[in-house]
Amino acid sequence: MKLSKSLLAIGLVQLALATPVLAQSALDQIKEAGVLRIGTEGTYAPFTFHDASGALVGFDVEIGREVAERLGVEAEFVEGPWDGLIAGIDANRYDVVINQVGINEERQAKYDFSEPYIASKAALVVKGDNADIASFEDLAGKRSAQTLTSNYGKLAESYGAEIVPTEGFDQSIALVLQGRADATINDSLSFFDFKKQQPDADVKIAATEADADFSGVLLAKGKPELLEAINTALAAIKDDGTYAEISQKYFGEDVSQ
Template sequence: MNRKKITALALTAAISAAVLAGCGSSAASSAAPAAASAADSATTDTAASADLLSQIRERGTITVAMEGTWAPWTYHDENDNLVGYDVEVATLIAEKLGVEPEFIEGEWDGLLAGLDAGRYDIMVNGVDITEERAEKYDFSEPYAYNRTAVITKGDNDTINSLEDLKGKKTANTISSTYAQLAEQYGADVTGVDDLNQTFELLNSGRIDATLNAEVTFYDYTKEHPDANVKIAVLTQDANEVAIPLRKGDETATLREAINTAIDELRASGQLKDLSEKYFGTDISSND
């Protein structure tokens, strides 16, 4: 083969290699944005699926856990309809979020566990903010405030301070703030399922006292005007009542949306109106 032919073949091979390299570079450069776009899309989809508020709005409902046995917070009326302050507050918040509330009732001890397990989106059940709970849950801003009352029979003069609870028998749902406070002051706490059982034990003399919200006492005596009960002790500081949510990034936007809803309901006077409807006083403010 002569020199001219070899040179021509080499030139042709070089040109072909350059063209192929150019094609490969073009394909790679066009594939890179596509891959990046797909990755971005996947990241966005993952973030959306992890966002609880997005999930709630997509399905159109928010699951709300409550007892259904604690008047006037959450209870059943004479027609067995679920009613109460918390029922109406949760309904208004759901409306602000653009969804319908789905109420799921259960005993207090299982409600927070259900929230942990993801069976409920939120719990609206007169839940006080405590240091222990705040370590485990993220809370909305308070939507109500109430003081704690030590309730005894009308003729019991042995309890005049929280310190007098030492050695006394009380009753409450075991994991409630009230049970914890009674135990803190040395009381022997009997666990019950609901408020009705608590007052049955008190009226029958099987316990010395029960701790509960001040407004709950007023509601009970309104329904039972002849009941031989009284407030023996009333705390000075009000407890902050709020909505617990699971901790984590997935609930951040939901908590912000709930806080906005609470602010709007307080500014419009709706929380005040509901407070006066169910408690006879405004518990939506700490004034």
């Protein structure tokens, strides 16, 4: 009898060792921890920045908090410079990056993206009373205020504009307002933020490119349950009107399309 019990015990141990242990999914681990770790810059207004009180705020920050809430966990933001932000996923410093990360083929080869949660387009900005420039083609022979090495500067040149060099968006807009440049091509989201801050500024969008650039939540490959949960959360945020509220707060526009 003792021998039989010993053999039975050995058999049970062998059976337990032979039975595969199902590893927790990334989503299960996050729910168990109660925290979604989010990588972000914290220095890129109006998307992720610190307000006068020092609190981390911004469009992407609020989207991140809403995603976490719908996963049933808290959002924990881990700040870092842009140059190393995506690499933080490889080092497991956080679970996702929410920081205006553009969806492109190079990144998609190594990482997964959620469905796009924000869209931006190249916007052609002119003074409010400018009737001469109504399309990108109208830039031919006109002065366009641009940073020299930017994609927008190259785009202006491709339409035959004379480039007036600037150091960034604010200076470009200032030159247009002062009449020292006829136009500037810049990110539509930056323009919406500018108009939100300075609604009386006498500038307008004359035209936008048809094709938009999209950003999504970035995460490591091989986490299908987490990816699906994030997409479900983003869809819920849009469906219940939360997205529209956040978008209006920071841009005065719906920036999902």
